[in-house]
Amino acid sequence: MTKLDHLKEITESKKPFIIYKSNKGFDLFTNFSKKIILTNKNIKNFINNVSKNKSKRKDTDLFIGFFGYEILNNLIGVKIKKQKAIKFPKGIFYKPEKKIKLSTRLNYKPIESIRFNKNFKVNLNQDSYSNIFNKFKKKIKSGETYQIKICTKYKNATQIDALDFFCRLTKTNIAPEAFMIKDKNYSIISCSPENLITKKKNFITTKPIAGTLKKTNKLNKAKALAFFKKNIKETKEHNMIVDMERSDLSKICKSGSVKIIKKKTVEEYKDLYHYVSLIGGKLKEKVSSLDIIKAMMPGGSVIGCPKISTLNLLNTQEKEGRNIYTGSFGYINFNGDMRFNIIIRSILNYQNYSEISVASGVVIDSNAKHEFNENYIKAKALMDLYK
């Protein structure tokens, strides 16, 4: 069977499914025998029970799904005040019974054509963005945060064909942590570039991104690296994230084992360059899956630093729930191995509403107008799919 058939078949079957970027192509997960909707009450048991078996016999011996932002805050004791919410689940995990390997090129023709609404509304205009921005700058000056990411949200009312969106997205941008979920009442499409946790046996790595540069004809990888190295603002932001991730790993790793494996390298994507580091360590004995998730999530690079006080600042400021944005998607194997990304560059479609959240960092030398536009550019890549 060709890959075309798999995608056609899965669409026609109308079964829920998940596609996740693998090393060589994509993995398709379906035939879900269990679906667990997470709550603040059941999440701890869920995480602890998944990896109780200690052995993984089949390649479907895993739970795959996502943790939303709010449930991750709750897990580490950070409270969020009442926000405007769309009652979307705080997290959902599935037990697949079938896994199919797909190649990198996903080909799919929509069965029926849907007319998309391409007009998006942003929840913060530039003035209110600037207000928040200036408020946070004062907090940086007084030392309550060193770096903080303001989230803006673009929304519209429309139906979408999630698989069509995902295929078009991956044609132009093959992100290493791309994924999509299609279930009966919602879908998620993401071209996340950022891996938060890769855990195999007792070794764990995280790969924070801090620093983005748009590609031009004049640039190449070496010039991009030179740009990042020379740019003091990008360098400082990146340094902060590296030290924060080292510290998060140090909570669960053996003393002296946390190392920067790749320090400040450039990765090339279709439209942009990212400034990336890879940090890893050997896990302590008796560290549970829950310990790992609590130490690493929500991923620091998309929150700011220091994590707890910055989360508190964000949560008093943000009037609307983040839902999946800056949560994590991935899987936990029955043997305790896991892989999770950070959910960014994503579309959540729920009850025929699409939302795209984006954020960019405020450090002491950021400029409000620049960051507001940066957010728009990030969102535009996804809004362009609605054509």
Add this chain to the structure above:
Amino acid sequence: MIYIIDHKDSFTHNVVHQFENFDDVYCDNFNDIKQSKLNKAKVVVFSPGPGSPKDYPNSSKIYKELKGKKKIIGICLGFQQILYCERGKIVQQNKIYHGYQSKVKVTGNNSLFKKNQKFTVGRYHSLKLQEPFAAKNFEITMRCDISHTAMAIENNIDKIYGFQFHPESFLTENGNLLIKKILSA
């Protein structure tokens, strides 16, 4: 045993790993002090953290109780906490250093470190010590090579030490050496 008081910072566990090179370490939140463990500790470390020393009255109380009885080390906010308890003024800087690598120079005459020696260090601080500062037995022993901001203090009578920069940061070269020296002092 070394007791590290965590001010809920995102760098504290780097500090923990660094001190674990030299001794057993116990680390807990500033608002959840384990008194029996604290009593047993030979060294107490005040961690980095957000905000300013006045936000942590409990840490100030512990400092005042333990001064002269145990070796005390402060890092970043912890450094400022010590100075604040010694009637130093902690103020906002014009230029803010977050994720910044700079050179500091040993300027103290009675320092454990060689005078005029330079270190490359990582900095994360909005606030600094306003000078003049004077407290009995305390000496400012390192300064930023460019701005001359106070970067380290030593009190070799009461065994109190502090760094405004972060010896545990990957931006600091020879950070372990700095810690080793004050632990063996």
